[in-house]
Amino acid sequence: MRARYGVPLGITAFGAACVGYATLVEPRSFRLRRVTVPVLPPGMKPLRALHVSDIHMVSGQTKKRRWLQSLAGLRPDFVVNTGDNLSDPHAVPELLDALEPLMEFPGTYVFGSNDYYGPRLRNPGRYLIEKASGRHGLNGNQPVVGAIHNPWEPMRDAFDAAGWVGLTNARGELKLEHGHLALTGLDDPHIKRDRYSEVAGGPDPDADLSLAVVHAPYLRVLDAFTAARYPLILAGHTHGGQLRIPYYGALVTNCDLDTARVSGLSDHRVGDRRSYLHVSAGCGANRYTPIRFACPPEATLLTLTERPR
Numbered sequence: 001m002r003a004r005y006g007v008p009l010g011i012t013a014f015g016a017a018c019v020g021y022a023t024l025v026e027p028r029s030f031r032l033r034r035v036t037v038p039v040l041p042p043g044m045k046p047l048r049a050l051h052v053s054d055i056h057m058v059s060g061q062t063k064k065r066r067w068l069q070s071l072a073g074l075r076p077d078f079v080v081n082t083g084d085n086l087s088d089p090h091a092v093p094e095l096l097d098a099l100e101p102l103m104e105f106p107g108t109y110v111f112g113s114n115d116y117y118g119p120r121l122r123n124p125g126r127y128l129i130e131k132a133s134g135r136h137g138l139n140g141n142q143p144v145v146g147a148i149h150n151p152w153e154p155m156r157d158a159f160d161a162a163g164w165v166g167l168t169n170a171r172g173e174l175k176l177e178h179g180h181l182a183l184t185g186l187d188d189p190h191i192k193r194d195r196y197s198e199v200a201g202g203p204d205p206d207a208d209l210s211l212a213v214v215h216a217p218y219l220r221v222l223d224a225f226t227a228a229r230y231p232l233i234l235a236g237h238t239h240g241g242q243l244r245i246p247y248y249g250a251l252v253t254n255c256d257l258d259t260a261r262v263s264g265l266s267d268h269r270v271g272d273r274r275s276y277l278h279v280s281a282g283c284g285a286n287r288y289t290p291i292r293f294a295c296p297p298e299a300t301l302l303t304l305t306e307r308p309r
Helices: 002-028 062-074 092-099 125-133 152-161 219-227
Strands: 031-040 047-052 078-081 107-109 170-176 179-185 209-213 232-235 264-270 273-279 298-306
Touching: 031 264, 031 273, 047 062, 062 092, 062 298, 092 152, 107 170, 219 232, 219 264, 219 273
Parallel strands: 031 298, 047 078, 078 107, 179 209, 209 232, 232 273
Antiparallel strands: 047 298, 170 179, 264 273
16 A cells, blocks of 8 residues: 555645645745846946835735835835735735835835735636736736725825835936936836836936836836836836746746746847846735745845946
8 A cells, every 4th residue: 555655645745845835934935135237327336226026915914014124224225116015905004014114215116006906816827828828917808897996095195205206107316315316117017007108208318327117027118118228127026937946947927028037137138229127026925826936035135336337
């Protein structure tokens, strides 16, 4: 009997251990990624940007809340929040409590679909089907019916009151102690709320650095920013694939970005023009799929340095 059933039982036990790890351990194993990006004018002092994304706060997530609060100890020059802050319409007070220490620093933000709409239970296998068919979000799918509306307005008002610059199809600026940043942002392309024509015009020639910010890194948006010569684009949305196969990588990105660039720093090219792209793997997950495997939750401290002469 041992010889007959030992292997199936071993496989079952291994599978159960992986599910337990992906559900109970890794989603709470918060990490800080550190990345250097050479985009500043020659001679300019380095700037440190804290990139947070895809928090997907649910009431009662105490460890996540404390970890986010602790990031203020990094003393960044500015903060970039690329959206999907909520996964629970009742979690706005806890989300704002988590981000309160970070709102003491200059910052900017865009929203994602899960800031506007509550999560829905869906078959995770649909992400693979959508990838195979080239459909993602509302880009080719039917509009969502009966969605839960999240109370995003109090979150927006709190960010604005702290002096964070909202970039919902808008341009703005941050005047820091050691630099002047021009900012251009779009609303979430995943639900077709991006309006590039409203922010077109390219980087500000009078700024030390122009940043492009968006929640979901769809190619139409990356192409537009790169063609306009933005040196750095910041995005989130992908969760780093959320589930990764060791030695292979992510299976999906939940948009039309290739899986090789599902998280971290990479290049985006349009003809002879190149932008740096940083995609945050985020620090949360949809409340109905609270799992991560080989893709721990994270925030990123980007050190911006002078570009090569």
